[in-house]
Amino acid sequence: MTRRYTLLFLAAALAAPAQKYNGPRPPKPDIVYLKHASDLLPTEMQESKEEKKGDNITYVVEGANSPVSTPLASPIFLMVADKIPPESLELYKFETRNGRREITMSPKRPGRPIRVEITRLTNDKLWQLEVDESLEPGEYSFSPGSNERQGWKGSNQVFCFQVR
8 A cells, every 4th residue: 555655645745746947957868967056967877797696696897996976975866857757767886895885785685775756847858866865986877677668678877976
């Protein structure tokens, strides 16, 4: 019963009319931008690689650290959604091992995404993604979630950043 109300609330929030927004706008669609005051920094776009070992799947991004970083523990992101629905993105923390970033998913220990609030800012597909909790220093990634749509489904594209 609670899940039904949560889904109804989420649907109502996404369908709500957009507010007037006068801040910076991402220059390109379908890229997640980190907002720093009036500046926008594109997140590091990578293709994660899947490595299977038994029932575990490890998603790997080369390089120990993202070149895109923020000192903010609760960062805000903007994106213009064209092919990538913002509600399909999930935020995960990487573990850095052997000079690369990894997220391991298993049936016994499924990955739990970090809660992100998604708000439509304008009627022309401008969205804000705001992290609901303080992030520890480390490496993070917006990844396609279980809400995938045609054109985005099955993609291993990730949008990486680091919290210092």
